[in-house]
Amino acid sequence: MRKFQIIILFVLFTLNIYPQKKEEIVAKVGEKIITAEEFKYRFELTPQIKRKNSEKGIKKAKEELLYTLIAEKLLAIEAEKNGYDLTASMKMNYVPMEKMHVRDALYKKEIKNKISLNDKKIKDCVALANKKYFVDYIYTQNKEAIDIAYEELRNSKNYDSTAALLKNVEFVKEPYEVTYGKMAIEPESEIFSLELNQFTKPQQSSEGWYIFRLINKSAANFKSWEDKMSLVEKTIKKRNEDSLYDAFLYNFLKDKKVTTNGSLFWYLVDSLQPLVEAVKVKEKVADNEKIQISDEDFMKFKNSLNPDSLNKIFIKFEKDPISLNDFLNEFMFEGFYTYSSDINYIAEHVNQRVKRQIELELLTRFGYQQGLENLNDVKSSTEIWKNNYLATLYRKDLVLETKNDFQNSNINFKNDSVFVETKYKIVEILTDSLEVIQQALTIAEDTEELKKFASIHTKRNEVKLNGGEFEYFSESEFGEIGKIASTMEIGDVYGPLGIEGKYSLFKLIDKKELKIDNNTQENIELTKEKILYNKAIENLENKTVELAEKYGISVNEELLNSLKLNNVQMIVLRYMGFGGTILAFPYVSPFFEWKEKLEQKQKEPL
Numbered sequence: 001m002r003k004f005q006i007i008i009l010f011v012l013f014t015l016n017i018y019p020q021k022k023e024e025i026v027a028k029v030g031e032k033i034i035t036a037e038e039f040k041y042r043f044e045l046t047p048q049i050k051r052k053n054s055e056k057g058i059k060k061a062k063e064e065l066l067y068t069l070i071a072e073k074l075l076a077i078e079a080e081k082n083g084y085d086l087t088a089s090m091k092m093n094y095v096p097m098e099k100m101h102v103r104d105a106l107y108k109k110e111i112k113n114k115i116s117l118n119d120k121k122i123k124d125c126v127a128l129a130n131k132k133y134f135v136d137y138i139y140t141q142n143k144e145a146i147d148i149a150y151e152e153l154r155n156s157k158n159y160d161s162t163a164a165l166l167k168n169v170e171f172v173k174e175p176y177e178v179t180y181g182k183m184a185i186e187p188e189s190e191i192f193s194l195e196l197n198q199f200t201k202p203q204q205s206s207e208g209w210y211i212f213r214l215i216n217k218s219a220a221n222f223k224s225w226e227d228k229m230s231l232v233e234k235t236i237k238k239r240n241e242d243s244l245y246d247a248f249l250y251n252f253l254k255d256k257k258v259t260t261n262g263s264l265f266w267y268l269v270d271s272l273q274p275l276v277e278a279v280k281v282k283e284k285v286a287d288n289e290k291i292q293i294s295d296e297d298f299m300k301f302k303n304s305l306n307p308d309s310l311n312k313i314f315i316k317f318e319k320d321p322i323s324l325n326d327f328l329n330e331f332m333f334e335g336f337y338t339y340s341s342d343i344n345y346i347a348e349h350v351n352q353r354v355k356r357q358i359e360l361e362l363l364t365r366f367g368y369q370q371g372l373e374n375l376n377d378v379k380s381s382t383e384i385w386k387n388n389y390l391a392t393l394y395r396k397d398l399v400l401e402t403k404n405d406f407q408n409s410n411i412n413f414k415n416d417s418v419f420v421e422t423k424y425k426i427v428e429i430l431t432d433s434l435e436v437i438q439q440a441l442t443i444a445e446d447t448e449e450l451k452k453f454a455s456i457h458t459k460r461n462e463v464k465l466n467g468g469e470f471e472y473f474s475e476s477e478f479g480e481i482g483k484i485a486s487t488m489e490i491g492d493v494y495g496p497l498g499i500e501g502k503y504s505l506f507k508l509i510d511k512k513e514l515k516i517d518n519n520t521q522e523n524i525e526l527t528k529e530k531i532l533y534n535k536a537i538e539n540l541e542n543k544t545v546e547l548a549e550k551y552g553i554s555v556n557e558e559l560l561n562s563l564k565l566n567n568v569q570m571i572v573l574r575y576m577g578f579g580g581t582i583l584a585f586p587y588v589s590p591f592f593e594w595k596e597k598l599e600q601k602q603k604e605p606l
Contacts, residue, residue, distance in 0.1 A: 026560050027066060029073035030551030036563060038384065039066065042585050043565050045572040058567060062560055067592035070555075074547040076387035079394035085386075087393070094382075094389045096333035100580045101378045102367035103360065107577020109372070111244045115237050125232045129180040133191055134216040137176060139208060140169040146202040146209035153199060159213065178212075179220055181235035187212065249359075252366070258358050259316045264324050265354070267309055269347045275301050277341040283461060292337045292432050292459075295500055302328050315358060322361070330357060334580070335432075356579075363578055388586035398543060402536045406528075423472035423514050424485040427451055428506035430460040430468075430499065434573070437496045440505050444493045447509055459502060472514065476533035480589055481506065498587055541594035548598050 024036040043065055084090060138153075140146050145168040156162035163171045178191050187203040187210065194200065194214040203210045222228040280291050293301075302310075302325075310325040331353065338349050372378060427450050429440045436457050443449040454468025463470055470478075475486040481504065484494055488508040495505030572584035 024556075024559060026556055026563075027070055028552075028554045029070050030077050030553075032073045032077065032387070034066070034069055034073065036559060038380075039069070039560075040563060040565060042069065042588075044567075045584050058565065059561065061567075062563070062565070063595075064590060064592045066555065066560060067595045068588050068590055070548075070553055071544045071591050071594060072391045072588055073387055074544055074551060074553070075391035075394045077551055078547050079390035082394075084390050084393050089393055090389060092329045092332065094386055096330045097385050097389075097582070098373065098382045099330075099360075099364045100576050100582065101382050102372050103363050103580075104577040105372040105375055105378050106363060106367040106370070109370075110248050111241060112577065114244055115240045117233060117236055121236055122229075122232060125180065125236055126228065128192060129228055129232050130220055131179075132218050132220045133178040133194075133214060134175040134218075135178055135191060135212040136171075136173050136215055137213065138163060138166065138169050138171050138211040141208035142168060143202075143209060145169050146211065150202050150211055153211065159197065159199070175215060181231055181238075185239055253359065253362070256362055258362070260354060260358075261312065261314050261316070261324075264309060264312060264314050265350070266347075268324065268328075269343065269350055271301070271305060272350065273341065273343045273346055276338055276346060280341050283459070288339055290337050290339060290432075291341065292335070295332065295335075298332050298336060302332070315354075315361070317361070327354075327357065337432075360578065385586055388588070395540065398540055399536045402539045403532060406532050406535060421474055421514060422486070422511055423474055424470075424482070424488075424508060425472050425510040426470050426481070426485055426506040426508055427454060427468045428460060428463070428470065428481075428504055429454045429458045429495075430502055430504050431457055432459065432502045434496065434503060437503050437505050441493075441495075444505070444507055447507065450507060469509070472510075472512070474530060476530040483589070485511075498583075540591070541597055544591075544594040545598045545601060548594075549601075 023033070025033045026036050026039050027034040043062065079085070085094075138146070138149055140149070149163075149166045149169050152162055152166060153159060178188065180188070182188070183191075184205065187200065187205070190200040190203060191212050191214060194212075196214055196216070199211055199213040201211075203212065222231075275293065275297065276291055279285070279293055279297060283291070285291050305324075310328075311323055313321045314324040314327045315322040336353075338346055340346070367373070373382075427447060429436065429450075431437060440450065440453055440457070443453060451467030451469060455464060455466075458464050458468045460468070473482060473485075475482045478485075479499075480497060481499075484497070485506070485508055488494065490508055490510060493505070493507045496503035497505075573581050574584045575581055
């Protein structure tokens with residue numbers, strides 16, 4: 001069975017959008033430009049619909065994406081002219097994004113760019129990588145228990161018999177293989193220094209406490225010398241990076257002291273608890289499972305808070321203190337979840353987030369002091385996100401305007417006609433975890449397995465009991481899902497598609513033409529929805545054409561056709577320095593049909 005859109009998930013730690021050379025411009029949109037580099041990345045690293053892997057197909061896909069991006073720039077220009085960049089929505093979405101980029105630039109400057117390799121270190125680590133070490137171990141989560149165990153083992157003449165009788169610890173006899181780079185550096189170094197039957201001092205990890213005993217060692221096997229060197233260099237760099245990070249953060253934060261308003265903290269926690277409880281009940285979340293607060297629910301929650309409380313100072317920086325409202329804007333940007341509705345658990349979770357947000361704000365301000373927001377990499381990346389946010393806000397208002405006009409119009413939908421419409425049926429996994437999406441992709445070809453998986457993992461409760469399977473729906477339903485489904489063939493898979501802070505992966509399992517009787521009230525409403533959907537698209541296209549004439553566009557067709565692009569589509573995540581994960585580039589829904597209207601209008605006689 002052919003798959004349509006299996007998107008490879010790939011993770012980047014750094015991403016330089018523009019090389020340090022003269023920019024090649026694919027298109028000019030008013031005063032904005034689309035460079036060859038931006039176009040290349042957005043073509044290769046974001047999914048598109050129905051992209052054919054042929055010369056003709058690639059050419060068509062290039063054009064469709066380019067005019068989608070041109071539309072985005074046009075709407076962004078108009079939005080900025082109308083003051084959208086000063087709105088609360090931009091403050092909630094774009095400002096935290098820009099801060100994240102400034103911190104990422106600071107991370108590169110203070111940590112990433114200082115990572116080094118030297119021949120002696122490589123030689124020493126290659127020697128370590130040449131061997132495998134096999135250990136058994138004693139484990140407990142209790143520090144006192146591991147200390148007692150260690151003393152008893154030190155005073156024992158028979159390790160095995162003593163270990164078997166130890167209390168409050170677990171003795172795991174099955175050999176565990178340790179190779180270079182597999183563990184944290186502290187326990188690894190201890191193990192690598194042992195002789196046979198010697199054991200380490202208690203070693204702490206995130207899981208608990210361990211005592212390791214060396215029981216055997218042998219030569220390590222690699223497919224090639226290059227594989228061994230790759231492992232060694234990657235491990236040295238990662239450990240060097242971790243060391244630089246710890247040292248920088250300790251020195252940076254050691255003399256910083258910032259306090260918060262305690263009464264506002266408990267006001268926030270007390271107000272959050274009923275929301276968490278309500279979401280847990282509504283989403284039927286089991287005990288100890290993740291309770292995710294959606295952006296929509298959090299926004300309603302924030303708007304329900306006392307305006308006077310929102311305007312009070314929450315984080316007491318000496319200069320430019322932060323109000324509760326501004327804190328919640330950035331708090332919401334990273335999302336909020338908890339594993340319990342217990343108020344003490346929520347308080348501890350929020351307290352950790354407050355501490356983390358203070359650290360991030362201190363780092364951000366340090367980055368701005370150094371002018372890192374003006375670096376080319378930062379400016380180019382944030383400009384792309386800013387345009388996307390502005391265009392999205394402007395597009396939403398155009399659709400809302402269309403909806404209001406439509407609802408105020410007098411249209412009689414009741415008639416005796418019966419028409420035929422194509423309806424679609426999908427199986428979907430909706431989740432906030434990209435790891436779940438990865439797992440779903442591996443089984444997507446088997447519909448029954450996908451349904452079993454969806455019944456466990458999907459967050460769309462109305463179809464959860466049915467294995468994520470939808471009832472038949474039309475193109476105008478479920479937003480972008482309906483639009484995309486209408487382009488798919490049975491057996492095609494698409495995803496992940498971003499939907500309100502979650503990710504959707506879906507498979508088209510059937511489509512058929514159904515007779516629709518316009519006389520029923522239900523179908524009258526469905527007909528209204530379809531007409532509204534088509535009217536909104538028409539108005540968006542007409543507005544884009546108007547803006548293209550207003551601001552002017554030009555395309556370098558020769559450069560566009562000459563660009564050599566990979567057709568392996570990927571959703572690429574970018575890990576940002578000091579924390580945070582974003583898409584490498586914002587997703588744009590295909591929107592290029594307006595081009596034909598523009599061309600037709602340009603042909604019309606004056």
